Amino acid sequence: MSAPFVVVGGDAAGLSAASKFARENPDGDVVVFERGRWVSYAHCGTPYYVKGEVDRLTDLLSLSPDEVEDRGIDLRREHEVVAVDTDARVVTVEGDGGESFEQPYGDLLVGTGARAVTDPIPGSRLDMxxxxxxxxxxxxxxxxxxxxxxxxxxxxxxxxxxxxxxxxxxxxxxxxxxxxxxxxxxxxxxxxxxxxxxxxxxxxxxxxxxxxxxxxxxxxxxxxxxxxxxxxxxxxxxxxxxxxxxxxxxxxxxxxxxxxxxxxxxGIEPNTELLSETAVELGESGAVAVDGYGRTSVEHVYAAGDCAEDRHAVTGEPTWVPLGLTANRAGRAIGQTVAGDPEPVGDVAGTAVVKALELECGRVGFVGDEAARDAGFEPVSTTITSGSRSGYYPGGDETTVTLTADRGTGRVLGGALVGRDRAAIRIDTLSTALESDLTVAELERLDLAYAPPFSPVWDPVLVAAKVLRGELD
Amino acid sequence: MSAPFVVVGGDAAGLSAASKFARENPDGDVVVFERGRWVSYAHCGTPYYVKGEVDRLTDLLSLSPDEVEDRGIDLRREHEVVAVDTDARVVTVEGDGGESFEQPYGDLLVGTGARAVTDPIPGSRLDMxxxxxxxxxxxxxxxxxxxxxxxxxxxxxxxxxxxxxxxxxxxxxxxxxxxxxxxxxxxxxxxxxxxxxxxxxxxxxxxxxxxxxxxxxxxxxxxxxxxxxxxxxxxxxxxxxxxxxxxxxxxxxxxxxxxxxxxxxxGIEPNTELLSETAVELGESGAVAVDGYGRTSVEHVYAAGDCAEDRHAVTGEPTWVPLGLTANRAGRAIGQTVAGDPEPVGDVAGTAVVKALELECGRVGFVGDEAARDAGFEPVSTTITSGSRSGYYPGGDETTVTLTADRGTGRVLGGALVGRDRAAIRIDTLSTALESDLTVAELERLDLAYAPPFSPVWDPVLVAAKVLRGELD
CATH class of the missing domain: 3.50.50.60 (FAD/NAD(P)-binding domain)
Structure with a gap:
């Protein structure tokens, strides 16, 4: 019998990979080692649990351990992988009873996540x-x-x-x-x-x-x-x-x-200590370097999620954007690849949205001249404010849009939005434009939605494109 | 002195063109003839006026006649253009006092709009x-x-x-x-x-x-x-x-x-009678045929808005999609072109959104197999239902997505969404994808927004892409 697909870390990347593998290859074995008690939880939901908007902690679990097992995954919680031997293709595991054992792998996925940075601030270990x-x-x-x-x-x-x-x-x-x-x-x-x-x-x-x-x-x-x-x-x-x-x-x-x-x-930093004694290379960001399929520099070793880099949709260069969709998507792709049907993990555009009380905020790519210049572009940026709905229709809000493009090519490099009315989700228009390499002129001519309750004739994104194009000419 | 830019119709297309022309070419003359009393009104807002959500009829005016004049536009309301002589480059106008005169033009824009169809139903002329x-x-x-x-x-x-x-x-x-x-x-x-x-x-x-x-x-x-x-x-x-x-x-x-x-x-039908005695060609739809710059088959005659065709972003073929953004955008582009700086009017993707009480609906391109097959594709469609927010976060709603693609190329051909929570504006993701010629696999790998209050890890659009891709393989 061949060695199983071994996954280190039982959260977004790890369980997405294990689930996809098990579905694609029902006869294959997959083992997930998770050092904690929790698996498959929605990290992004924790502030809303603290707030009280989410009632129970268990509401944040996407899958219970039993549901994970039902998918044909051998899940070992409170099992920490403490060493990797990439020559012998074996990991060393410490179990919850303190016992230690070796587990051979056919392929290995490192999905160890990231941890909050605290140490730069003295006193951060105080109670409360x-x-x-x-x-x-x-x-x-x-x-x-x-x-x-x-x-x-x-x-x-x-x-x-x-x-x-x-x-x-x-x-x-x-x-x-x-x-x-x-x-x-x-x-x-x-x-x-x-x-x-x-x-x-x-x-x-x-x-x-x-x-x-x-x-x-x-x-x-x-x-x-x-x-x-x-x-x-x-x-x-x-x-x-x-x-x-x-x-x-x-x-x-x-x-x-x-x-x-x-x-x-x-801030957070990637958990890569497990690989420190191996030949697996880290990228400039400090996270694990991977190719377009999530493969590390060592054969049969993959990495995904908050511990790994991704490729940026605009630059094509490695970047570290530790967010939820990326982890789920990369994990899923790697599960499919390991099962024998190679699937790219996909680029990241740096899309992020956040709620700030009543305000909705979104961002993607390189926002503003400084960020874009650091990435090697000759940027032009504009910021406009425009209504989210037809002016006569109640309930809209001023939406502020920053849009950045490259002067030489006219390509859209990034943007950000803020407003009370559907501002965050509008970032998806820019994300899609960015991943499609659209120029500002192409963005300006997009046939976007218009109906008084949802958007004015010229959506704020189009207004920003119109103004930025004027500055590019 | 050269003859002015003459615009027939004082609504979205006509006034966008006249305004852009006047801004780009402050020394040029532009005359707008509007047969009614109203100009520059938001047709799409009228149901909300009837509903009472918009208080005053004048709230629906984007510009008052005085504001139009302030832009340097010679606006003649209650002036109907009744004939066009494209050889002599002259239109015949009937004024509000019943007088008739001839107006030479350098360039002519026909923005006569469309009218509601009623006649097929007997009794439609009854009171009430x-x-x-x-x-x-x-x-x-x-x-x-x-x-x-x-x-x-x-x-x-x-x-x-x-x-x-x-x-x-x-x-x-x-x-x-x-x-x-x-x-x-x-x-x-x-x-x-x-x-x-x-x-x-x-x-x-x-x-x-x-x-x-x-x-x-x-x-x-x-x-x-x-x-x-x-x-x-x-x-x-x-x-x-x-x-x-x-x-x-x-x-x-x-x-x-x-x-x-x-x-x-x-339904509505385009107002093209004015051109019936001219050589200006109509398209198969019955609306005026135009090229990528809004030019008709006759030199110096342009058409835009609800009376004109557009080019479809997916097929590249003429189509008739009489909607507000298209009219504004085409008018603006023609104003710029006539002013001497040629600008394409842009394709249409058939994007439309509508509110149905609490439901938000959006559509783009070819939705469903029948529509796509009629357009010459070998379609595959899927319909999924998926949450608009993380399941544990309050206020979300089930979002239903239909997605249609071409089997041979995998290209996204169209889609539709419905739900209570930000469903309509999500169509812009699909519109952008359509105009960027994305395949379903590319759509599936887009880095879209994720934060519990706005979207689940896998946005409903991504879920639909994932499922459709499985059906394409």
Whole structure:
């Protein structure tokens, strides 16, 4: 019997690969090792669980362990792969009982994900300082926000770390909280804290939140957060989280803000330590380098998801964009490839959307001149504001669009949108245009939707294209 | 002095052309002849005016006549162009005082629009039978729905036909109304009548409303309208509108339905009579044939908007898709071309969106096997239903997607969507894909937006592509 397809990591990339493999090749064996208790959970949903918009932690599971098994996958939770021998094609596994064993593989997929970065900030190991890096931390934060006796977090499912939850559930919740970092996670967590009625302080090193969305989106988000009562500390580097046992204050260059809880969202980094003793190459980003089929530099070893690079749709160069769709799609493609029917993992355009209270934000590609210049282009950018619906139709909102193109070729390089009314989903028009190598003139002539309740005659994306084209001529 | 740019018709195509020409060529002369009193109005907004969602008729004007004049355009309302001599390059105009004069032109744009078809149905000239073909009919219908003394229609602006409005304003409104035809206008008007609390009967010849959106969308719209209390009469051909002076009943093959008002929306036809004595060629559709710059078969004569054909993005063949964006875009391009800087009018993809009470519907290209086969393809279609947001996030809705592709090339040919949550605007992803000649495999690998409040990991469009690709292999 041939060695099984071994998958390290039981989340988006790993389980997508295992499921696709099992479906395409029902006679083949696939084993998934997951070091934690949770599998197949929606990381992107955790802020909404903390907020209370999602009721139960288990609502965030796409598949239960039993459902995974029903797909013909040999799932081993609380099993950590600690070493890989790519010559012998064997991994070393430590099980939940402390036992260690070797597992041969035919093909290996490394889907070890990424972890939240915290260490640059002193004090980040204090009690009541959290990162959002999984369901356990989501459960802990929600428990910490609930009043004693409220029991906001169910501890009656086996996956929940009841001990961790209990440690927070009986304390009085904080009245003031800090979010360090104004990226996706920071913005979503600020929304969650704000919804709990807490005095929420958001700290951002640069001049506006959501830097990858560009200045125009960032400034509008900042204005909106302020209007809704979130305290913004922009251009403010946090130097320390201060406190005795638990966090008591956020210390920054211009002062200190007393808080009872801090959420640190200053970025993530890929989990690649498992491969450090192997010949598998990492890319410049620090994530695993892969080809268009998710293959690493070592035969029979694949990587996908937050630990791996992708190819950028605009530049054709490697990039690291650790997001959910990419992980699912690459995993699925690799499962098919390993099953014998090679399938490309697909490029990434850097598409991302985020909700900031009432505002919807989207971005794709290279937004703004600086980002595009760094990628080797001669960029021209414009920012316009235009209605989301016909002016006479109620319920629309001003939509701000930034659009960036290459002066020489006229090619669309990227863009961002923000507004209350269907702004985020409109980024898909730009994503599709980007992946199709459209020029600004071609974008301007697209036959997009028009009906008063949904869009004006000239959709904001078309208005931006029209204006940018004028600047390109 | 050279002869001016003469435009026939003061709506979307005509005024877009005149405005762009005046901006590009401030020293050139442009004259617009409009036979009615209204210019630059949003035809697509009229159902929402009747519904009451738009308060005043003048809210539907994009530009007032004064604003048009301020752009440097010589606007002559209530001036009808009755003849064209393309050899002498002169049009004959009848003014509002009954006077007639000749106007030489350097270039001529025919933007005469289209009119509602009514004549196939006997009785369509009875009192209280309407079509939606302009602001006067919108005013009349809204007046007819209002109670005596309510004065729902302002008659204090010069454009409103006060006499027409008065004729309806003092009657008791009907309790039961009929909409004949389940296309865009029919659906939007059914929504308007329903919002007034009227017993609303919708008659449709075929088995579902919105035929160009395909069966799946049509059936879901039908189900939704029924649930909300609209009486649907499907597979029902109306043979007569019966009554003495005013309409009293809709007569169809299986019976009669008493009504006090009927709205006929059974299609439109292009206004091309002005060109019947000229050498300007019409296309197979009956609309004016044009090239990629809006030029007709006769030099110096252009046509755009609802009276003209376009080129289809998928087939490259002429097609007639009389919609608002197309008219505005083609007019603008022709204005630029006439000003000396040639600009293509752009292809059409047949993108259309419509609101049906709470449902959002969108369509593009060739939807379903029959339409695609008629266009010369070997089609494969699929219909899927999938969530608009992550399953655990509140507020989403099932989104139904029909996707059609060509078996030989895998190229996407068309698609349609329906759902309550951002379904309509998602059609822009498919429109962009269609105009970029994407295959289903390329569509499946697009990096589209994902965040729980806006979209699941696999957007419904991607789910449809995934399933269709499986059927293509």
């Amino acid at each position: 300082v959290f990162t959002m890096h999984g369901l356990d931390s989501a459960a802990a934060v929600r428990a910490a926000l609930s009043s004693p006796g409220e029991r906001a977090v169910d501890t009656d499912v086996e996956y929940v770390d009841a001990e961790l939850v209990e440690a927070y559930a009986d304390r009085e919740p904080p009245e003031r909280v800090a979010v360090v970092g104004g990226g996706y996670v920071g913005i979503e967590m600020a929304e969650a804290f704000h919804a709990h009625g807490l005095e929420t302080h958001l700290f951002q090193r640069s001049s506006h939140p959501l830097p990858p969305f560009g200045e125009a989106v960032g400034e509008r988000v900042a204005e909106h957060l302020r209007e809704r009562g979130v305290e913004l500390h922009l251009d403010t580097a946090v130097s320390e989280l201060a406190g005795e046992d638990g966090v008591e204050a956020v210390v920054h260059e211009n002062g200190r803000v007393p808080v009872g809880l801090a959420l640190v969202g200053v | 039978v309407f079509t939606m073909h302009g602001l006067d009919s919108a005013a009349a219908v809204r007046a007819a729905l209002s109670s005596p003394g309510e004065r729902a229609v302002d008659t204090d602006v010069e454009y409103v036909d006060a006499e027409l409005v008065e004729a309806y304003a003092d009657r008791e409104p009907p309790e039961r109304v009929a909409v004949v035809g389940g296309g865009y206008v029919g659906i939007e008007m059914a929504e308007a009548f329903h919002a007034h609390g009227l017993e609303t009967h919708l008659f449709q010849r075929s088995s579902h409303p919105l035929p160009p959106f395909g069966e799946a969308v049509g059936e879901r719209v039908a189900e939704h309208l029924r649930e909300r209390g609209v009486e649907l009469h499907l597979d029902t051909a109306v043979s007569e509108l019966a009554g003495e002076d005013g309409v009293e009943a809709v007569v169809h093959e299986n019976g009669r339905v008493p009504v006090g008002l009927a709205l006929v929306g059974v």
